[in-house]
Amino acid sequence: MQNSERRRFNLGIKWENPWHPSWLPASLRDTLSNRYHSRDFNFARSEYLRTRVLFVGMAFTLLAPLWILVDYLLLPLELVAEVALGRFALMLVLFGVLYSAWKNENHLNRMRNTLAALLLAPAVFYAALVLTHGGQMSSLVGYSFIPLLVVAFLSVFPLTIIESLGIGLLVLLVQLLALSITGQMKTAYGWQDLWLLVTILGISLWANHSQVSTLMRLYRQASMDSLTGLLNRGILLQQLNELCRQRDAQIEEGEEPSPICLLMFDLDRFKKINDTYGHSVGDQVLQVFAQILRSELRKNDLIARYGGEEFMAALPGTGKADARNIAERIRLQCEKSTVIAHDGEQVTFTTSIGITQVRDNESLDAALLRVDNRLYAAKNQGRNRYIDADLS
Numbered sequence: 001m002q003n004s005e006r007r008r009f010n011l012g013i014k015w016e017n018p019w020h021p022s023w024l025p026a027s028l029r030d031t032l033s034n035r036y037h038s039r040d041f042n043f044a045r046s047e048y049l050r051t052r053v054l055f056v057g058m059a060f061t062l063l064a065p066l067w068i069l070v071d072y073l074l075l076p077l078e079l080v081a082e083v084a085l086g087r088f089a090l091m092l093v094l095f096g097v098l099y100s101a102w103k104n105e106n107h108l109n110r111m112r113n114t115l116a117a118l119l120l121a122p123a124v125f126y127a128a129l130v131l132t133h134g135g136q137m138s139s140l141v142g143y144s145f146i147p148l149l150v151v152a153f154l155s156v157f158p159l160t161i162i163e164s165l166g167i168g169l170l171v172l173l174v175q176l177l178a179l180s181i182t183g184q185m186k187t188a189y190g191w192q193d194l195w196l197l198v199t200i201l202g203i204s205l206w207a208n209h210s211q212v213s214t215l216m217r218l219y220r221q222a223s224m225d226s227l228t229g230l231l232n233r234g235i236l237l238q239q240l241n242e243l244c245r246q247r248d249a250q251i252e253e254g255e256e257p258s259p260i261c262l263l264m265f266d267l268d269r270f271k272k273i274n275d276t277y278g279h280s281v282g283d284q285v286l287q288v289f290a291q292i293l294r295s296e297l298r299k300n301d302l303i304a305r306y307g308g309e310e311f312m313a314a315l316p317g318t319g320k321a322d323a324r325n326i327a328e329r330i331r332l333q334c335e336k337s338t339v340i341a342h343d344g345e346q347v348t349f350t351t352s353i354g355i356t357q358v359r360d361n362e363s364l365d366a367a368l369l370r371v372d373n374r375l376y377a378a379k380n381q382g383r384n385r386y387i388d389a390d391l392s
Helices: 026-032 039-074 077-103 108-139 143-156 161-182 188-223 233-252 270-277 279-296 320-336 364-380
Strands: 260-267 302-307 310-316 337-340 346-348 351-357
Touching: 026 161, 026 188, 039 077, 039 108, 039 143, 039 188, 039 233, 077 108, 108 143, 108 161, 143 161, 143 188, 161 188, 188 233, 233 260, 233 302, 233 310, 233 364, 260 270, 260 279, 260 320, 260 364, 270 279, 279 302, 279 310, 279 320, 279 337, 310 320, 320 337, 320 351, 351 364
Parallel strands: none
Antiparallel strands: 260 310, 260 351, 302 310, 337 346
16 A cells, blocks of 8 residues: 555544534533543442442431431421321332442442432422422421532532533422422522522532542543553453453343453554654554544443553453454554654554453453463464464
């Protein structure tokens, strides 16, 4: 292939979804929603959410029955029994929340649903009181603070702005309902309560933004390779172990396990590139190769710099036939790609690839050893190729 036909890369090129809101500041894009968060970061955020849900859920569960004593001392006797029944129903929901948080480790969507149930359960309890005893709300001492309490607790969790805003708007609707039924919507006190609720919601949204932004920054520092922006080896192995545990659980439950394919890459004659053109050009080659991997692999695939010029990708839900097609596309992309050396010379590179699929009841170490052996078989067979079977 002629050099003029080769694909050129500059360090400024970014592989981005065209629908990504690139006009927003990067820090706000990271905290607006989880649509562009990596699989690994979602695992990390799920654990942070789980810890806080368990703590807040236990606090709510303990306070719910204790408040019955306060109701007995402050409420009219005809209301005590009905409110107590409502509180016991609330406690049952909170027990369900605690159970769900305990069982659904590393499941972000389930954890978000669990958190929504934790925060909206008191709001629904309050709404039920308003609908059934709206005319007696002045007698329900302390209950008008429930919407404010729920919105304030939003700030405890590392939620994205959209997640937090969704819960906050539902609570705001409950408050509007309460003010309408009690006739306070047209009073200064009613508008004061609304203004206070909106203000606290704004503070909670800022706290959510700060938490997710800080979590994202710490995550990147701890888990990303600084040169390529890919995962580092330690985080890759940690997430691979988690995928294998989920797969083993499927096997134990008699389900058909989801396939997991591993691709290990090594840039051919990379030391020669460094020695000939310098380490800065070698770094450009590593960055361009990382861009190729990001462009050819899916969002939920795990991509890491394994060490030096070695890279690895884990493809959950992908069989070996599809993995071969992906490997071939990546190999061809490398053949077409160039970087520009300091003297303007075009530098080309290729990659060798080992492919394997994790087998049933197999340790991760065994799969890693096999894919490593196949990678070096590809290099020994002449480089710039993939090997997906053990050679005699």
